[in-house]
Amino acid sequence: MPTHSPTNFVDQLFSSLDKGLRASFTKPHAKRRTPGDECDLDPIAEDQELKQQSAALMRVNHVGEVCAQALYQGQALTSRSDEVRNKMQHAADEEIDHLNWCQERIEQLDGHTSYLNPVWYLGSFALGVGAGLAGDKWSLGFLAETEKQVVEHLNTHLERLPEEDKVSRAVVTQMAKDEAEHAQMAIDNGAAELPDSIKSLMRTTAKFMTSISEKI
Numbered sequence: 001m002p003t004h005s006p007t008n009f010v011d012q013l014f015s016s017l018d019k020g021l022r023a024s025f026t027k028p029h030a031k032r033r034t035p036g037d038e039c040d041l042d043p044i045a046e047d048q049e050l051k052q053q054s055a056a057l058m059r060v061n062h063v064g065e066v067c068a069q070a071l072y073q074g075q076a077l078t079s080r081s082d083e084v085r086n087k088m089q090h091a092a093d094e095e096i097d098h099l100n101w102c103q104e105r106i107e108q109l110d111g112h113t114s115y116l117n118p119v120w121y122l123g124s125f126a127l128g129v130g131a132g133l134a135g136d137k138w139s140l141g142f143l144a145e146t147e148k149q150v151v152e153h154l155n156t157h158l159e160r161l162p163e164e165d166k167v168s169r170a171v172v173t174q175m176a177k178d179e180a181e182h183a184q185m186a187i188d189n190g191a192a193e194l195p196d197s198i199k200s201l202m203r204t205t206a207k208f209m210t211s212i213s214e215k216i
Contacts, residue, residue, distance in 0.1 A: 027099070027100055027103045027104065028096045028099055028100050029096075029100065030096065030097040030100035030101060031096075031097060032097050034100070034101050034104060034105075034171065035101065035170035035171050035173065035174040036166060036167035036168070036169070036170030036171055037167070042108060042167060043164045043165065043166055043167070044109075044162060044164050044165050047164070050162045050164060050165060051109045051110060051111075052109075052111070053160075053161075053162060054105075054109050054161055054162060054165045054168045055106055055109035055110065055111025055112075056111070056214045056215070057157050057160060057161055057168070057214070058102050058105050058106050058109065058111065058168055058171075059102075059106055059111060059112070059113060059114055059213060059214065060157070060210045060213050060214050061098075061102050061154070061157065061171075061172065061175065062099065062102035062103055062106060062113050062114065063113075063114045063116075063117065063120055063209065063210070063213040064150060064153070064210075065095055065098045065099045065102055066099070066114075066117050066120055066121050066124075067120050067121070067123075067124040067209070068092070068095045068098075068124075068146075068150075069092055069095060069096075069099070069121070070120070070121045070122070070123075070124035070125040070127075070128060071124050071125070071127060071128040071131070071142075071143070071146065072088045072089070072091055072092035072095065072128065072143075073088075073092060073125060073128060074124070074125040074126065074127065074128020074129040074130075074131070074132060075088050075128040075129075075131050075132040075139045075142075075143065076088040076089050076092070076128075076132070077128070077129060077132060078128075078129050078131075078132025078133045078139075079132050079136060079139060080132075080135065080136055081136050083189075084136045084139065084140065084189065087185060087189060088139075088143075091143075091182050091185065094178060094182070095178075097178075098175050098178070101171045101174075101175070102171065105167065105168055105171055108167070109168075114213040114216060115216050116212065116213065116216060120209060120213070127142075131143075136190070137190050137191065137192040138192050138194075140186040140187075140189055140190060140191035140192070141186070141191040141192035141193060141194050142194065143182070143183070143186040143191065144183045144186035144187050144191040145183075145194050145198075145199055145202060146202065147179045147180070147182045147183035147186070148183050149199075149202060149203060149206060150176075150179045151176050151179050151180050151183070153206065153210070154172050154175055154176040154179065155176060157172055158172055158173065158176075
């Protein structure tokens with residue numbers, strides 16, 4: 001079982017839910033400069049069709065980051081190891097930059113974040129808690145596979161984003177690099193290889209979420 005005392009567990013649970021509200025409804029402060037912000041002029045600022053296309057894809061990416069926060073917080077809450085818990089928290093902190101970058105870009109494109117963000121957060125948080133309870137090697141395995149699939153998803157978005165939208169493409173490129181590093185961190189720390197059935201279920205669930213969040 002996790003090493004938290006009951007009081008600490010409750011405190012951390014409420015802290016995680018508070019972070020969920022913040023991830024869903026506010027734009028957190030990024031520690032790193034936004035990729036692509038060196039562009040003096042937004043290359044698609046006057047093209048409404050391209051803006052809508054990019055905004056929808058960046059909304060999906062923002063949902064992915066909300067879910068990442070939830071997964072990491074849930075896994076950290078139920079981790080048996082302080083070392084693993086700290087690594088989960090560190091990864092979550094890095095993902096905050098992604099949340100900021102995505103929301104900032106969505107605002108620039110006159111779009112909106114998903115109206116279902118609280119639902120996505122709670123569902124992902126529950127998955128994170130379950131993964132943590134399964135044990136650290138499985139929790140890390142879940143993290144590694146999640147990040148691998150996120151990298152695939154981001155690379156698909158690089159194919160779909162308008163070539164002219166150099167700002168969004170710069171953001172997504174850096175996000176993919178960071179996610180790959182998180183996957184490798186999990187592998188280096190003893191991640192177990194998940195069964196193919198679980199991997200397939202994860203892909204199906206992600207496809208369902210992304211198809212909805214691209215629209216709302």
